[in-house]
Amino acid sequence: MNLHKTRTQNRMQALQLVFQAEALDKSLKDLLEENSYVLEDGPLDEYARELALGVEEHIPELDRQIDAVSTNWDIDRMPKVDKCIMRIALYEMQYVDEIPVNVAISEAVEIAKLYGTDESSKFINGLLGNIARNKA
Numbered sequence: 362m363n364l365h366k367t368r369t370q371n372r373m374q375a376l377q378l379v380f381q382a383e384a385l386d387k388s389l390k391d392l393l394e395e396n397s398y399v400l401e402d403g404p405l406d407e408y409a410r411e412l413a414l415g416v417e418e419h420i421p422e423l424d425r426q427i428d429a430v431s432t433n434w435d436i437d438r439m440p441k442v443d444k445c446i447m448r449i450a451l452y453e454m455q456y457v458d459e460i461p462v463n464v465a466i467s468e469a470v471e472i473a474k475l476y477g478t479d480e481s482s483k484f485i486n487g488l489l490g491n492i493a494r495n496k497a
Contacts, residue, residue, distance in 0.1 A: 367406070368460075372449055372468055374400055374409035376476065379416050379445045389417040416445075416452045423448045430491040443481050446473050450489055454496075462493050 381398050382389040392398050393410065416423065427447050428436040436444065450469035453460045466489045473481040 368408070369468060369471070370402055371406050371409040371412060372453075372472060373475075374402065374406060375412040375416065375449050376442075376445055376472060377401065378405075378409065378413040379448065380442060382413075382417065383441060383445065389413055412449060412452065412457075415456060416448045419452060419456070420448065423451045426451060426492055427488060430488050430495070440478060440481065442476050443473065443478075443485055446477065446481070447485055447488060450485070451492065454489070454493065466490065466493065 377400055378389060378392065378398055382392050385392070385397075387397075393414075398405075424436050424444075427439075427444070431439070446469050450465045453465040453468075454462045457465075466486065469489060470482045470486045473485045477485070
C-alpha cells in the first residue's frame, strides 16, 4: 500500500474517531481507553490516533478559525461531519510539518465527497482556502 493511500485512510479513521467522540459527548481519550469506537477500516493506525487526539486538544482554537472565515454559517449550525473534516485538515495544516497545506486541503475535499453532503466539498474547500490565504 502506498503512503498516500495510507494517509488518506488515517484521515478517515481520525474523522470517524473525532465524530464519534463528539456524537457521544465523550473525550477521545475515554473512547480509546474503553475501546468503544467503530472504524470502517481497522485496526486503528497510530497516525490516525495521533491526529484525532491532536484535533481534540485544539478544538477551541480550530473552531475559532473556522468561525472567523465562515460568513454565512455559525459553526454550531454546520454539519458535524464537515466541522470534523475541517478540524482535521486545519490541525494538519498547522501542526504536522510534513503535510503541505495544499495536500491537507485536497484530502479534506476528497473525504468530504465521501462523508459529507453534495455541498460539503465546495464549502470545506472555500473555508480552508480562506484560512490558508489569511495565514500566508
